[in-house]
Amino acid sequence: MRIDESWYRKPPGVPEHTSAGGVVVRPGDAQLFVALIREGGQPGYVLPKGHVEPGESLDEAAAREVSEEAGLAGLTTLGEIAVRERLNLKKTSWKRTHYFLYVAGPGSSVQGLAEWFSLDALPPMFWPEQRELLEACRSQIAVLVAQSLQAGRDPRKEATQRQFGQRARAYAHSASHRHDTDLDLLVEHLKPTSSDCLLDVATGTGFTAVAFGPLVRSVVGVDLTWEMLQEAEALRSGRDRIRWAVADADALPFADATFTAVTCRRAAHHFVHLEHAIREMLRVLAVGGRIGLVDQVLPDDEPGGTLMESMEILRDPSHVRALPASRWQALLARAGVALSLMQTVERRLAVSEWLELAGTDLARRDAIEAALRRASPQAREQIGYAATQNPTFLKRWVILVGTK
Structure with missing residues (x-):
């Protein structure tokens, strides 16, 4: 299945939903690694994300999704980094996803279908807007992570x-x-x-x-x-x-x-x-x-x-x-x-x-x-x-x- 431009055009009357996700990076040898999830039954990888539960804030929902999908917790939160919009997979709702940036410790391991990839050498990704997000924000991510680490x-x-x-x-x-x-x-x-x-x-x-x-x-x-x-x-x-x-x-x-x-x-x-x-x-x-x-x-x-x-x-x-x-x-x-x-x-x-x-x-x-x-x-x-x-x-x- 290939995602094309039709997923990024909002039809009239389609219901809207808010989601939250995480860009989790881990410092490595002169590079940063990002946690990506193998999309079940689909080609390519995705960022961990999901719906917002009743009573949850956006950042709480993002942290929960990262924990559930990648097994990562106790992360340093650097705040919201981007928002992306598109139709869901079945094209039945319009999703607005807020992505938060997190930093994991150098030795952090992921679980389940999650893997670490170099931010400079991303694998094939299922959703084009997620790849675009990582590429567009690569410099900003590097700066924010360096800022966090240098502040000590x-x-x-x-x-x-x-x-x-x-x-x-x-x-x-x-x-x-x-x-x-x-x-x-x-x-x-x-x-x-x-x-x-x-x-x-x-x-x-x-x-x-x-x-x-x-x-x-x-x-x-x-x-x-x-x-x-x-x-x-x-x-x-x-x-x-x-x-x-x-x-x-x-x-x-x-x-x-x-x-x-x-x-x-x-x-x-x-x-x-x-x-x-x-x-x-x-x-x-x-x-x-x-x-x-x-x-x-x-x-x-x-x-x-x-x-x-x-x-x-x-x-x-x-x-x-x-x-x-x-x-x-x-x-x-x-x-x-x-x-x-x-x-x-x-x-x-x-x-x-x-x-x-x-x-x-x-x-x-x-x-x-x-x-x-x-x-x-x-x-x-x-x-x-x-x-x-x-x-x-x-x-x-x-x-x-x-x-x-």
Whole structure:
């Protein structure tokens, strides 16, 4: 029996049903394997899937079908990856199937009619749309799996992925992230050349990588969050010198001395292991290469520093810590960086705009307002707080450029 295009045309009046299925992958030697089921009595293989039981959510139904058909349980769930529609085998109903991505452990075995196949060498498949799904989503699957493995299931890194996965579109439209004084100074003082190979760590939606793109030989932008890189890809259009990769700043997937310049802009306060991340950046940087960092900084004086840090933590659950500029200077000196620039810039921001970018919920907004009311006049002055009709404060960033 051969499935043709007639299964993908919806006749009028045909009843509709919702199904759920799983794309289960297992990391192997430099490749990914996918679990497929031999379709009983039919040629080719299929993805595990089935109907949704009463009271089940889509993801619960998908996990149950994977367990029943492939004998796989205890999987890491990476969320819904695709939806496909067609008629059922007898052409009596229109099926809309939601597919969820799962990761199995390296030694996981399947049961029954299930087998593992390389995602790069799929066997004949019974349903054409399932093969199309795997081929169309192959790169996305690889990135999401790498992202999951590199996060190491660290809850703080997972918080970063959740926060920026949800807010990726907002950051892609942030005028300050797209272009501001700190980016101008970073480009000016890093002194990029047409022979440079540049790495942008925690590239986010790619604004820094794109700014350097025309000035260097090549740029690699890495980030922990797939959704941010999806937004970055829209910026990359027509810029062949730039490519993206999912990577953790704690474990950069590059050999020693791969790059002649490394940048990291407005991200380091999210790093769980800041000093280790800096060592990683310097490891992949060639001797004599330049490093340029930009990050938000706290006032050097108390109690303003404590007030600002408490507001940052309430605003964004992925915030780890911000440092005063003096601490940044000492940290890079210990790492062996010869600084040529350390300059602080500031921008007056509306508190409401700042909270909106992070998607801060109402309870946390109320807590920030309460913290500002309780703060001493000295603390409010040190963060530049102005209690106008639309309250504002001064956001400060330090730009550091140096040589390894």
